[in-house]
Each structure stands twice: as structure tokens, then as C-alpha cells.
Amino acid sequence: MRTSRKLSKTNYLVYRDCAHNAWVKIHRPEVYHARPPSVFEQAVMDTGNDVDARARDIFPDGVLIRRGDADGTAQLVAERYGVLYQPVFETDRYTTACDVLVWSEDRGVYDLYEVKASTSGDDRKAKDDLYAHDLAFQANVLTECGVPLGRFHLVRLDSSYVSDGTLDLQRLFTREDFTDRVTPLLETVAAEMDAAHDVLSLDTMPPAPCACVYKGRSSHCTSFSFINGHVPEYSVHDLTRIGASPRRLRALVDADILDIADIPDDFELTVNQANQVRAARQGRAFLEVAPLGEFLNRLRYPISFLDYETYPCALPRFARFRPYDHVPFQFSQHVVSHPGGEAVHRDFLFTGRACPDEYFIGALKDAIPAEGSIVVWNRPFERGINAKLAERLPDEREFLNSVNERIVDLMDVFTGQMVIHPKFRGRTSIKWVLPALVPQLSYQGLAIQEGATASETWNRIVTGDLEGDEAEEARKDLLTYCKRDSLAMVEIWRALLAAVAAREIREAG
Ligand code: SF4
Incomplete structure (x- = not known):
């Protein structure tokens, strides 16, 4: 059975990646969307929309087409209207919306611009190939609609751009001419579009299993x-x-x-x-006592358990930031000053409108003991944030370098398989390790349970999306979440100390 439906650019690109997944997306949306987009996925979409909207400012005086308005687009194109944002085109089999179309009076053609929220330095080759196919799909649909086309361009963020506190859009965005990449692809993409249309019109899924x-x-x-x-x-x-x-x-x-x-x-x-299989089969945990003991003995008191929260900002908000630089806005720290000592908590959360950098470093200097180990989970993250802070505030380089030199990664215990637990399922994230080793402490029930939600919550506070009581509540949620992260490390560390002393993991099974 076949039900013909218009193939969108998005579904074509999903099909290129995986025909099975594209079929499920179209025919079984309740499966494809069974889980609502995560906060992270939603943030990626919102970022794309923000970047799109800002990029329009480099093509002034355009008209924004209403979603799905192919007739309105056709009319404006027939009039050779100068700049169109989000124009919509439809044929019998295909539909697409473009980002920007710009009429060239001299050449009598429309130039097509596709805006991407990625930076010019990212994973270039695979992405450029994807973008060329994206533009080729649009070009084929527009040609079938009778639009005279000129050049094809990609607009994306320039990773080398450093803000001076204002956004210079002409420098923030790069405009790259993709015509020479797109033109040779047009025929191949037309054939792929036909195949995708046919496969995705079928009421039966391509045979299982899928390639993955x-x-x-x-x-x-x-x-x-x-x-x-x-x-x-x-x-x-x-x-x-x-x-x-x-x-x-x-x-x-x-x-x-x-x-x-x-x-x-x-x-x-x-x-x-093999160790993972052994743990799964026997349903119990294994401990490498000697390397784990060595790891724990290397930690120096006072031991600080430190966790950062940051917001990755596509469009730099503050001076000295580049696209996607993280804004560090919060940390939580528990310090154990001597063996058997209590974990003393300190934290910092900045929700003002200014750049948090200097406040963040000031609070860190107050909180972090002058000596001892600094324990984090996934060292490259906190170290990377400190390195970026040092780049933006060179006077603080010495302090930040000294913090980085003292950082120890508690996750090394798990990536190095000093502890193997069937409940880890081969993962090393704290969200898998904590419930296995410290079942009495969890993220369940917290309003914020992972970093992407923390980032977005902070962003909603500082952009005024949350106000008054709601903002106050959100601040408390952020403090509770980040505190849980550093406390989780303390409790995992204590569980490890106990395990080495007892030469077994008691919570196993
Ligand atoms: S899991 Fe299957 S359906 Fe999903 S991307 Fe992989 S091959 Fe496609």
C-alpha cells in the first residue's frame, strides 16, 4: 500500500541518514516522539531559531513569510520581491522552506542562503556535505517551482569571532559560497529525493533489523x-x-x-x-582493590569536591566571548578537611544581567582551600572552563592554572574499571554510578535533574523569562541540583573508601 505525501527537506535529510528512522518519523509519530524533546534538544532547536532570526539582520528589509504560506511566497517571487525570509515552496511531491532568498536585479536571479547555528570550525567535512545536500534539495524544489536561481550560500557563525560586548553581525556570521559544491550534486539529490519519496510513501516499514x-x-x-x-x-x-x-x-x-x-x-x-560481561552474568560488582586504593591514597586533604554549571551561548552575550563559549554561572563545593571529617558545603550562583566571570572567580577564590585535591567528575569540562576563563581574564591565569593542576577526575575510577558493577551497564556517567553505589542518594524528585535543564533554567532567569516567585523558585532548584552533584561525588568517594576497607562493594547485586 502506498499513500503519497509531500516529502519535506527535514524528512529527506533524516532519510539520508536512515530510511528506517524517517519511515518511523512519518508513519509512527507516536513512537518517534514517544519521549518529548529533552531540554538539551529543545535548547538546540531554540538556538537554531535565535541564530536564524539574527542572521536575517544581515539581509535587511525582507518580509517574513507565514509558516506554510506557499501561495504568498509564489506571489512575492512573481513580483521579484527583494528579500524573503522563510519562503515556502511546494510541488506535487516536495515541500521546503528556505532561510533567506535575495533577488539580484543585475543577474535576474534569486540567491539562496541557508543559515546554520554551527560554527565555521566544527567537524567541517561531514557537516559541509550535509549542508550541500540540504541546499541541493531546496534548489531542486525551487527550480521545479520556476524560481530563477543564482548562487547557493551557507551562513554560519565564525568560530574566530570575539565579541567586544556588542554583536557585529557582519563579522559574527560568515557567508560561504557553496555553489560549486551544490551544482554537481543536483542530479544525484533529485534521484535520492525520488527514492525517498517512494520509500516513505509506503505503508510498510523497510524490513527489520535496521543498520544499527x-x-x-x-x-x-x-x-x-x-x-x-x-x-x-x-x-x-x-x-x-x-x-x-x-x-x-x-x-x-x-x-x-x-x-x-x-x-x-x-x-x-x-x-x-570481559569484565563487564562477568559482572552482568554473576549479577555482582567487582573491585580492583590495589589500583583503587592507590587512586584514593593520591587524594590530598583538604579534599574539595567541585562541580560547575555553565550556559553555552551561541550568540556571545558578553565581551571576550566567542560563539558557543560557555558562561560559567554556578558552582557547588563540598570540602572534607581531614579523614573522617564532615563535608562542608559552599556554593555560588550568579543570576544578574552582567557577565558572571569576575564574580565566579572571586567566589571560587574564597571557597577553594589553598591546598589539597580538587575532585571533579569528567575533568576536561571543569579544566576547559577554567582555561577559557583564564583566556578572558589573563590576570587570573595563575590562580586558574593552579586549580587545574590540582584537579583529579573521580570518573577515572570507573573508566579505568577499578569498580565494575552490573548496574553501570558499561556507563561511567555519575547518573549511572550514583544509584548503583549510593542508592539512598539520587536525583529523583529534584525539579532539575541534569545539566541541560540547569543551563536553560539559568537562561530563563537572566533573560527575564522567569520573574518574581518563579525566578526565586528556579534559583532554589538550581542550588539544590548543583549541591546534589558535588554531594554525589562525596558519597561515591565514601562508598569507595568503605569498599577498599571491606575489600568488596556491599551494595552489589
Ligand atoms: S537505530 Fe535503526 S532506525 Fe535508528 S538511526 Fe540506527 S539504523 Fe536508523
Whole structure:
């Protein structure tokens, strides 16, 4: 059975990535959207919209087309209107909205501009290929609609741009001519569009399994379980770093060995993978007492457990920031000054309109003891924030460098498999480790339970989206969440000390 429907640019791009996922998106939206977009995903979409809107200012005097208004667009194009934002085009089989169309009187053509919220330095090759296909889809639809087309451009953020406190849009955005990349693709993309239209019009899904049955869990999209109902929730796809050993994963899947506990003893695995299988099969935790003891002995008192919260800002808000530089706005710290001592809490949260940098560093200087280890979870993050702060405030470089030199990563215990627990499922995030080792402490019930929500909450406070009591409540939620992060590290550390002393993990199983 076939139900013809117009293929949008978004669905074409999803199809290029994965036909199965595109089919589920169109035919089983309740599966595709089973989980509402996470705060992080929503923030990415909002950022894209913000960047789009600001980019329009570099093409002044345009008219913004209403969503879905193909007739209105056609009329303005027939009049050769100078600048169109979000014009909409439809053919029998396709539909697309463009970001900006600019009429060139000299050449008698419209130039097409696609705006992306990424920076010019990001992961360039794969993204440029995707953007060229994106532009080619639009070009094919516009040509079929009879629009005379000139050049194809990509507009994105310049990663080298440093704000002086105001936004110079002409320098913030780069305009790159993609015509030479897009033109040779037009025919191939037209054929792909036809194929995508046909496959996605079918009422039956392309046959299962999907390609990710041979890829590790991090590659799987939300449609995986729907398409591959025979794969257990904790499967061979969860083996640590299995994505880097596709041959091994293929051998297991082809032999119909899907449950991680069913992997035969003589199957070749890395040491870490074999340890994970052993823990899953025996349903208990394992401890590498010697390296763990060494790790814990290296920590120097007073031990500070430190956690930062930041907001990644696509459009720089303050002087000396580049696109996507993180604004550090909060930290929480617990300090244990001697063996057996209490964990003393300090924190900082800045919700003013000014740049938090100087206040953040001032509070950090007050809070952090002059000596001792500074324990974080995922060292590159806090170190990276400190390095950026030092770049923006060179007078503080010495202090920030000294903090970085003292940082110890508690996550190393888990990436190094000094502790292996079946409940970790091969993961090393604190959100997996905490409930396994310290079940009495959790993020459940907190209004904010992860970093992306914290970022967005802060942004809503400082942009005035939350006011009065709501803003006050949100401030409390931020303080509670960040405090939980640093306390979680303290309690995991204590659980590790107890485990080394007892030579076992008591919460195992
Ligand atoms: S899990 Fe991978 S192959 Fe399967 S539908 Fe999702 S993206 Fe496609």
C-alpha cells in the first residue's frame, strides 16, 4: 500500500541518514516522539531559531513569510520581491522552506542562503556535505517551482569571532559560497529525493533489523527498540566501546547472541568488555582493590569536591566571548578537611544581567582551600572552563592554572574499571554510578535533574523569562541540583573508601 505525501527537506535529510528512522518519523509519530524533546534538544532547536532570526539582520528589509504560506511566497517571487525570509515552496511531491532568498536585479536571479547555528570550525567535512545536500534539495524544489536561481550560500557563525560586548553581525556570521559544491550534486539529490519519496510513501516499514543492529548503543536512535523488538534492553550493543570493534559486534549479532550475559566464555573481548560481561552474568560488582586504593591514597586533604554549571551561548552575550563559549554561572563545593571529617558545603550562583566571570572567580577564590585535591567528575569540562576563563581574564591565569593542576577526575575510577558493577551497564556517567553505589542518594524528585535543564533554567532567569516567585523558585532548584552533584561525588568517594576497607562493594547485586 502506498499513500503519497509531500516529502519535506527535514524528512529527506533524516532519510539520508536512515530510511528506517524517517519511515518511523512519518508513519509512527507516536513512537518517534514517544519521549518529548529533552531540554538539551529543545535548547538546540531554540538556538537554531535565535541564530536564524539574527542572521536575517544581515539581509535587511525582507518580509517574513507565514509558516506554510506557499501561495504568498509564489506571489512575492512573481513580483521579484527583494528579500524573503522563510519562503515556502511546494510541488506535487516536495515541500521546503528556505532561510533567506535575495533577488539580484543585475543577474535576474534569486540567491539562496541557508543559515546554520554551527560554527565555521566544527567537524567541517561531514557537516559541509550535509549542508550541500540540504541546499541541493531546496534548489531542486525551487527550480521545479520556476524560481530563477543564482548562487547557493551557507551562513554560519565564525568560530574566530570575539565579541567586544556588542554583536557585529557582519563579522559574527560568515557567508560561504557553496555553489560549486551544490551544482554537481543536483542530479544525484533529485534521484535520492525520488527514492525517498517512494520509500516513505509506503505503508510498510523497510524490513527489520535496521543498520544499527551492527552498531553500539550510542549510535541508536529512539526508533531502535521499536524496529528491533527482539533485542533485549541490556544487550551486546551496551558492551563498552563495542562501536570500535564492529567485527565483534557483527559476529555476536549474526550468531543471534544478543543478551550480554549469553556471550560465550571463549568469545574474544577486550579486558574491559570481559569484565563487564562477568559482572552482568554473576549479577555482582567487582573491585580492583590495589589500583583503587592507590587512586584514593593520591587524594590530598583538604579534599574539595567541585562541580560547575555553565550556559553555552551561541550568540556571545558578553565581551571576550566567542560563539558557543560557555558562561560559567554556578558552582557547588563540598570540602572534607581531614579523614573522617564532615563535608562542608559552599556554593555560588550568579543570576544578574552582567557577565558572571569576575564574580565566579572571586567566589571560587574564597571557597577553594589553598591546598589539597580538587575532585571533579569528567575533568576536561571543569579544566576547559577554567582555561577559557583564564583566556578572558589573563590576570587570573595563575590562580586558574593552579586549580587545574590540582584537579583529579573521580570518573577515572570507573573508566579505568577499578569498580565494575552490573548496574553501570558499561556507563561511567555519575547518573549511572550514583544509584548503583549510593542508592539512598539520587536525583529523583529534584525539579532539575541534569545539566541541560540547569543551563536553560539559568537562561530563563537572566533573560527575564522567569520573574518574581518563579525566578526565586528556579534559583532554589538550581542550588539544590548543583549541591546534589558535588554531594554525589562525596558519597561515591565514601562508598569507595568503605569498599577498599571491606575489600568488596556491599551494595552489589
Ligand atoms: S537505530 Fe540506527 S539504523 Fe535503526 S532506525 Fe535508528 S538511526 Fe536508523
